[in-house]
Amino acid sequence: MRKILLIGAGRSASSLIKYLLENAEVENWELTVGDISLDLAKQKINNHPKASAIAFDVNNETLRISEIKQADIIISMLPASMHYTVARLCYV
Numbered sequence: 001m002r003k004i005l006l007i008g009a010g011r012s013a014s015s016l017i018k019y020l021l022e023n024a025e026v027e028n029w030e031l032t033v034g035d036i037s038l039d040l041a042k043q044k045i046n047n048h049p050k051a052s053a054i055a056f057d058v059n060n061e062t063l064r065i066s067e068i069k070q071a072d073i074i075i076s077m078l079p080a081s082m083h084y085t086v087a088r089l090c091y092v
Helices: 011-026 039-047 062-070 078-088
Strands: 002-007 029-036 051-055 071-077
Touching: 002 011, 002 062, 011 029, 011 039, 011 051, 029 039, 039 051, 062 078, 071 078
Parallel strands: 002 029, 002 071, 029 051
Antiparallel strands: none
């Protein structure tokens, strides 16, 4: 099973989240959607059995490190200025 962490659940992430959820069962993906707004993340996954929602604050280093370490694939849908903060932890 591949664990996917998608960070940022704004409008630009909607189509990607839908695609990942539609293919999660066949591709054996487990999707975690993280957003500063837990309610928004929950809304985007719509109680899908292969997905979970978390409150994710990119400025919380402890949380950021923990969640990134657990994932096989990390997708940042954050504003471009925040990509480096996520990307520098992904090479480990």
